[in-house]
Amino acid sequence: MAKKQIHLAAHFPGVNNTTVWSDPASGNHIEFASFRRFAQTAERGKFDFLFLAEGLRLREQGGRIYDLDVMGRPDNVAILQALAAVTDHIGLAGTVNSTFNEPLDVARKLATLDHLSGGRAAWNVVTSWDEFTGENFRRGGYLPKDKRYLRAQEMLATAQALWDSWDADDVLADAASGQFLRHGDAGRFAIRSDQFDISGRFPVPRSPQGRPVIIQAGDSEEGREFAASSADAIFTRHAELEAGQEFYADVKRRLEKFGRRPEDLKILPAATFVLGDTEEEAAENARQVQYQQVGPATAIAFAEQVWNRDLSDVDPDGPVPSFDPKTDDDVDSGGHISKGRASVRMYRDPVATANEWRELGEREGLSLREVVIRKNGRHTFVGTPQRVADTIDEFVQSDASDGFVLVPHITPGGMDPFVDQVVPLLQEKGSFRTEYEGTTLREHLGLRPSPTTVAAVSVEA
Amino acid sequence: MTQESALHLAVALDGTGWHPASWREPGARADELFTAGFWVDQVREAEAGLLDLVTFEDSFALDTDRADRAQGRLDAQLVALRVGPVTSRIGLVPTVVATHTEPFHVSTEIATLDYVTTGRAGVRVKVSSRADEYALFGRREYGAESHEGLFDEAADHIEVQRRLWDSWEDDAEIRDAATGRFVDRDKLHYIDFSGAHFSVRGPSITPRPPQGQPLVSALAHVDVAYRLAARGADLVFVTPGGVGRAGPTGDAEAILRQVRAEEASVGRTGEELRVLGDLLVVLDDSVDAARERLARLDATDGEELRSDARILTGTVGDVADVLESWHATGLAGARLRPAVTAHDLPRITRELVPELQRRGLFRTAYDADTLRGHFGLARPADRYAQV
Numbered sequence: 007m008a009k010k011q012i013h014l015a016a017h018f019p020g021v022n023n024t025t026v027w028s029d030p031a032s033g034n035h036i037e038f039a040s041f042r043r044f045a046q047t048a049e050r051g052k053f054d055f056l057f058l059a060e061g062l063r064l065r066e067q068g069g070r071i072y073d074l075d076v077m078g079r080p081d082n083v084a085i086l087q088a089l090a091a092v093t094d095h096i097g098l099a100g101t102v103n104s105t106f107n108e109p110l111d112v113a114r115k116l117a118t119l120d121h122l123s124g125g126r127a128a129w130n131v132v133t134s135w136d137e138f139t140g141e142n143f144r145r146g147g148y149l150p151k152d153k154r155y156l157r158a159q160e161m162l163a164t165a166q167a168l169w170d171s172w173d174a175d176d177v178l179a180d181a182a183s184g185q186f187l188r189h190g191d192a193g194r195f196a197i198r199s200d201q202f203d204i205s206g207r208f209p210v211p212r213s214p215q216g217r218p219v220i221i222q223a224g225d226s227e228e229g230r231e232f233a234a235s236s237a238d239a240i241f242t243r244h245a246e247l248e249a250g251q252e253f254y255a256d257v258k259r260r261l262e263k264f265g266r267r268p269e270d271l272k273i274l275p276a277a278t279f280v281l282g283d284t285e286e287e288a289a290e291n292a293r294q295v296q297y298q299q300v301g302p303a304t305a306i307a308f309a310e311q312v313w314n315r316d317l318s319d320v321d322p323d324g325p326v327p328s329f330d331p332k333t334d335d336d337v338d339s340g341g342h343i344s345k346g347r348a349s350v351r352m353y354r355d356p357v358a359t360a361n362e363w364r365e366l367g368e369r370e371g372l373s374l375r376e377v378v379i380r381k382n383g384r385h386t387f388v389g390t391p392q393r394v395a396d397t398i399d400e401f402v403q404s405d406a407s408d409g410f411v412l413v414p415h416i417t418p419g420g421m422d423p424f425v426d427q428v429v430p431l432l433q434e435k436g437s438f439r440t441e442y443e444g445t446t447l448r449e450h451l452g453l454r455p456s457p458t459t460v461a462a463v464s465v466e467a
Numbered sequence: 468m469t470q471e472s473a474l475h476l477a478v479a480l481d482g483t484g485w486h487p488a489s490w491r492e493p494g495a496r497a498d499e500l501f502t503a504g505f506w507v508d509q510v511r512e513a514e515a516g517l518l519d520l521v522t523f524e525d526s527f528a529l530d531t532d533r534a535d536r537a538q539g540r541l542d543a544q545l546v547a548l549r550v551g552p553v554t555s556r557i558g559l560v561p562t563v564v565a566t567h568t569e570p571f572h573v574s575t576e577i578a579t580l581d582y583v584t585t586g587r588a589g590v591r592v593k594v595s596s597r598a599d600e601y602a603l604f605g606r607r608e609y610g611a612e613s614h615e616g617l618f619d620e621a622a623d624h625i626e627v628q629r630r631l632w633d634s635w636e637d638d639a640e641i642r643d644a645a646t647g648r649f650v651d652r653d654k655l656h657y658i659d660f661s662g663a664h665f666s667v668r669g670p671s672i673t674p675r676p677p678q679g680q681p682l683v684s685a686l687a688h689v690d691v692a693y694r695l696a697a698r699g700a701d702l703v704f705v706t707p708g709g710v711g712r713a714g715p716t717g718d719a720e721a722i723l724r725q726v727r728a729e730e731a732s733v734g735r736t737g738e739e740l741r742v743l744g745d746l747l748v749v750l751d752d753s754v755d756a757a758r759e760r761l762a763r764l765d766a767t768d769g770e771e772l773r774s775d776a777r778i779l780t781g782t783v784g785d786v787a788d789v790l791e792s793w794h795a796t797g798l799a800g801a802r803l804r805p806a807v808t809a810h811d812l813p814r815i816t817r818e819l820v821p822e823l824q825r826r827g828l829f830r831t832a833y834d835a836d837t838l839r840g841h842f843g844l845a846r847p848a849d850r851y852a853q854v
C-alpha cells in the first residue's frame with residue numbers, strides 16, 4: 007500500500023515573539039518582496055499551501071500598545087491575491103474573521119481569489135469576537151462569546167450556499183448564439199438564519215474549486231465539532247506525539263456522525279523547527295533562538311500575562327515572583343492586563359500556573375526568564391535534518407497528524423533550510439510529493455471535489 | 468511639456484467593455500472574463516499607452532437578469548491586486564462601495580495594494596443606491612437614509628481610511644535591540660473616529676503605505692457628490708455633456724465651476740481636486756464607420772446604448788479635440804470608457820495617445836513611479852507626526 011502522504015503548510019512568520027526580529031538575517035515584514043520570497047521558497051519545497059494568520063487590532067498590555075514583537079501586516083486575502091501572480095501551484099490560505107465580516111463580501115472575495123489563482127484558495131475561519139477588536143468595526147463588540155461558533159457556522163454555511171448558487175456550467179459565453187448564461191438569474195439565493203437575513207444574486211460564477219478549502223483553528227469542544235462538521239483541515243496547537251494522537255483520534259471520530267470519512271479532514275498542528283549539522287549544534291542553535299525569542303522585556307511581559315499586573319520592577323534574571331497573580335478580572339470581561347492575545351486564555355487558572363512556574367524555578371534554580379523560556383519557548387522539532395524528517399514522518403505515520411503548519415522564526419528566509427535540507431529527505435522516504443500532481447489546493451490535500459449541495463446548517467435556501 | 472500643461476488620461480475597465488453587446492465582439496474573450504490573464508492583458512495594454520491609471524468598476528449586485536448579456540463580477544480590489552505584481556508604472560484604482568463595507572478592511576486592503584505596487588494604489592469610493600445591493604447584506608433598509616446621509620457616510624469612510632493610513636508614522640518601526648522594542652509606540656496613533664454609522668479606534672494593523680496616502684477618487688454628477696469629492700478625494704471623475712440623476716450635468720466649464728465652489732464651501736485646503744472628464748468612446752477610422760459600429764452593437768443588444776457620460780462616436784482625432792477643449796477650460800484630463808475593450812482600448816493606446824503626443828498634450832514616457840507622482844502630488848506629511 008502507498009505510504010500515507012505528509013501535508014505541509016508554510017506559515018508566514020506571525021506578529022508574536024516566535025518571530026525573531028533582532029537577528030541580522032531578519033528582513034522586512036511588510037514589503038511585497040518578503041512575501042514573494044517566502045511563497046516562492048515554499049513552492050520550491052512543494053508545500054501544500056502558504057498560510058497567513060490574522061489579528062484585527064494591535065495587541066495591548068497594561069493599557070498601551072504592545073511594542074516588543076514584530077508588528078504590522080497586510081490584509082490577508084489581498085496579499086494572497088497578489089502572491090497568486092508570482093506563484094503557480096501553491097495553495098493560498100488566509101485567516102479571515104467570521105465576526106467582523108459579512109458573508110456576501112467574504113464569499114465574493116474568496117471566490118475571486120479562487121478564480122484568479124486557478125483554484126488555490128483557502129479560508130481559515132476564526133471566531134475572535136472580543137469587544138477590543140470590535141472597536142475597529144461597524145458592529146462594535148456586540149457578539150457574546152457563546153455565539154461565536156453559531157455565527158462562524160452560519161457564516162460558513164452561508165458562504166457555501168453562495169458558492170453553490172452557481173452551477174459549473176452556468177456560464178456559456180457563446181458569442182455565436184448570443185447566450186452568455188444558461189439562466190438569466192444564475193446565483194439566486196435567499197438565506198435566513200439567526201445571524202443573517204440576505205437574498206439576491208451572488209455575483210461570482212462558480213470558481214475552479216467550487217468551494218475554497220476550509221480550515222478551522224480553535225481547540226474547544228465547539229471548535230472541534232465545527233471542524234468535524236464543515237472543515238477540510240484543522241489547525242491546532244497539539245504538536246506532541248501523544249497529545250497529538252489523542253486529538254487526532256478524537257477529531258477523526260467525530261466525522262462519522264456528519265457523514266464524512268476520516269480523510270475528509272486533515273489535521274495540521276502548528277510546528278516550529280531548528281536545524282543543525284549535529285544534534286549538539288541543533289540544540290545550541292535552539293537555545294540561542296529561545297533567548298532571542300524571550301528577551302528580558304518579553305519575559306516580564308509574559309509573566310504579567312499570568313500575574314495580570316504590572317511587573318516592571320521585577321528582575322527577569324531573578325526568581326519567579328513569590329506573590330500570587332491577580333485573579334479578579336476575567337480574561338473575557340475585558341479587564342485583563344493583556345488585550346488582543348488569544349493565548350492568554352490558556353491560563354485558565356493563573357494561580358496554579360504561577361505555582362508551577364515557581365516550583366520549576368526553585369527545583370532547577372532557574373530565573374524567571376529561564377522559566378518563561380522553558381514554558382513558552384519550546385521548539386517542536388530540533389535536530390539534524392535527518393532527525394527532523396524522521397520525527398515528522400513518524401508523527402504522520404503514527405496518526406498524530408496529517409502533516410504540519412511550519413512556522414519559521416526568520417522573515418523571509420526562515421523556510422529555506424527546511425526546504426533545502428528536510429524536504430528532500432521526506433521525499434526520499436516516499437512520504438512527500440516530488441512534484442505537484444494536481445492544480446488545485448483540494449487536489450494537493452487529497453480532498454474530494456467540493457459537494458454541490460447546500461450545507462445543512464440553519465440555512466433555508 | 469511640464470506636469471501642469473500635460474493632460475492626464477485614465478481608462479475605466481468594466482468587463483469586456485461599456486457596451487452591453489461588447490462581449491460578442493471579435494477578440495472580446497468573454498469566456499476568459501473570470502481569469503487573471505484577461506485582466507492582466509487589458510492593464511498591460513493601458514500601461515503600454517503610458518496612461519496614468521485604470522479604474523476597475525465594481526458593485527455587489529449584478530446589473531441585469533438578461534441571459535444574453537455578460538454577467539458576473541469579481542471583487543475589483545482583488546483584480547487590481549492580481550494585476551499589481553505584473554505591471555510596473557500604471558496606477559490601479561479599484562472601486563469600493565462605502566455603504567456596505569468596513570472602512571478598516573478597505574483601508575488595509577488599499578494599503579496592501581500600495582505595498583504590492585510600491586506606490587501605485589488608488590481607490591474610487593462610491594455609494595450604494597440599489598435596493599438589491601442592500602438585500603445582499605441585510606443590515607440596513609434601502610431608502611431609510613437620505614442621499615445626503617449616504618454621501619456623508621462615504622466621506623466618513625474616506626476619512627477613516629485616511630486616518631488609518633497615517634496611524635503609523637513612517638519611522639514607527641525602530642527595531643531597538645537594546646530595549647527589545649520593535650516599534651516606538653509614541654509613533655502609533657489611535658484615530659478615535661466617531662461618526663453616525665461607525666466608530667473606529669485604530670491604529671491600523673498595516674504600517675503607513677508607500678505613498679503615505681494612496682490616491683482617493685470618486686465619480687460625481689451632482690452637488691452632493693462634488694461635495695464628497697471636495698471633502699475627501701484627490702481626484703474626481705465628472706461627466707461633461709452627460710446626465711446625472713438630476714438631469715443634464717452641464718458642460719466642462721459649468722461643472723468645474725461647481726466643483727471649485729464645493730471645494731471653497733467645504734474649506735478645502737492643500738492641493739485642489741484634479742478633475743477628469745468621463746467619455747464613453749466608440750472609435751473608428753471615420754465618424755460614419757464609428758456610427759455604423761455603434762448601430763450594429765445596439766442592434767445586437769436590442770437596446771440603444773445609454774450612459775451617464777457623454778458618448779463620443781467618432782475618430783481619435785475627435786476625442787483629441789474634445790480633450791483639448793476640456794483641458795483649455797481647466798480639466799486635468801479624461802477617463803475614457805471603451806465601448807468594446809478589445810477594439811477601443813488599443814485605439815486609445817495606439818492611436819489616441821500618439822495623437823495627443825503630437826499635439827504636445829501627453830507624456831512620451833512615464834516620469835514618475837507612483838500614482839500620486841503621475842498627478843504631481845507629493846507624498847504628504849503624516850497628520851499625526853510632530854514637527
Ligand SMILES: Cc1cc2nc3c(=O)[nH]c(=O)nc-3n(C[C@H](O)[C@H](O)[C@H](O)COP(=O)(O)O)c2cc1C
Binds near residue numbers: 103132226230348
Ligand atoms: C492554532 C490556532 C491558530 C489561530 N489563529 C488565529 C488567527 O490567526 N487569528 C484569530 O483571530 N484567531 C486565531 N485563532 C483563534 C481561534 O479562532 C478562536 O477564536 C480561539 O481559539 C477560541 O476558540 P476556542 O475556544 O474554540 O479555542 C487561532 C486558534 C488556534 C488554535
